[in-house]
Amino acid sequence: MNEEATRLLTEGARATGVDAAPHLGAFADLLRLLQEGNARHNLTALKTEEDIVLKHFVDSLTCLRGGHLQGSLRVLDLGTGGGFPTFPLAIVQPELQITPVDATRKKIEYVRATAEALNLPQITPRSGRAEELGRDPELRGTFDRVVVRAVAALPILAELALPFLKSGGLLIAQKGPITPEELNAGRRAAREVGGAVREVDPFTLPVTGDDRTLIVIEKVAATPEKYPRAVGIPNSKPLFWRAK
Numbered sequence: 522m523n524e525e526a527t528r529l530l531t532e533g534a535r536a537t538g539v540d541a542a543p544h545l546g547a548f549a550d551l552l553r554l555l556q557e558g559n560a561r562h563n564l565t566a567l568k569t570e571e572d573i574v575l576k577h578f579v580d581s582l583t584c585l586r587g588g589h590l591q592g593s594l595r596v597l598d599l600g601t602g603g604g605f606p607t608f609p610l611a612i613v614q615p616e617l618q619i620t621p622v623d624a625t626r627k628k629i630e631y632v633r634a635t636a637e638a639l640n641l642p643q644i645t646p647r648s649g650r651a652e653e654l655g656r657d658p659e660l661r662g663t664f665d666r667v668v669v670r671a672v673a674a675l676p677i678l679a680e681l682a683l684p685f686l687k688s689g690g691l692l693i694a695q696k697g698p699i700t701p702e703e704l705n706a707g708r709r710a711a712r713e714v715g716g717a718v719r720e721v722d723p724f725t726l727p728v729t730g731d732d733r734t735l736i737v738i739e740k741v742a743a744t745p746e747k748y749p750r751a752v753g754i755p756n757s758k759p760l761f762w763r764a765k
């Protein structure tokens with residue numbers, strides 16, 4: 522990792538309360554593996570080391586805001602893509618037991634190989650659609666946290682994520698700026714699937730100043746059996762929201 526990318530990672534992580542210094546070697550390995558994997562799997566559009574460090578590594582770490590990811594929690598990363606926020610979280614909080622999930626099998630193969638290369642056995646990837654995995658008795662209702670970054674509108678995320686959570690578990694959704702309409706629909710959808718919005722935390726990404734919002738939804742009641750609906754329906758007919 523070049524000097525400027527190292528400086529940005531250190532500074533950006535510090536702004537989120539993380540000391541990156543002990544982890545610089547692991548982040549450098551992750552950067553190299555992502556760049557190599559990108560040639561085969563189209564994992565990220567970001568090309569420069571500085572952009573990857575800020576917009577994937579530091580951005581992923583911002584889901585630690587609020588202090589909801591401490592201890593040996595069972596965490597599901599819904600729509601992990603190239604492993605974000607899974608890898609940055611696993612590097613700085615190795616006690617988390619993380620299951621990254623993605624519908625694209627090749628991305629999960631990359632995530633599995635990268636977790637092995639980085640010696641992060643606490644990462645146990647699964648490929649599949651959230652609509653189907655959320656009905657698997659081994660996964661439904663078994664997670665303390667679901668993290669999700671850049672996957673869908675909030676009402677869709679609520680339907681896909683809440684089934685995975687235990688009672689009292691939290692969905693931590695990393696989003697860009699959110700409109701009052703999306704937030705309102707997200708609140709209604711959350712209620713429908715057994716959740717309640719607990720925190721809406723607007724902030725700017727360290728260094729770049731990009732607008733971000735961290736939304737925390739608590740599971741307060743069992744998710745009705747009919748959710749999640751069949752594959753594709755949460756996106757094509759989102760609860761209380763318009764389809765894209």
Ligand SMILES: C[S@@+](CC[C@H](N)C(=O)[O-])C[C@H]1O[C@@H](n2cnc3c(N)ncnc32)[C@H](O)[C@@H]1O
Binds near residue numbers: 671
């Ligand atoms: C824009 S990418 C974001 C990837 C990663 N979270 C990040 O922030 O870089 C969205 C990912 O979500 C996955 N995805 C979308 N809908 C899904 C679903 N219903 N079940 C599982 N994965 C899904 C896609 O395959 C894609 O890899």
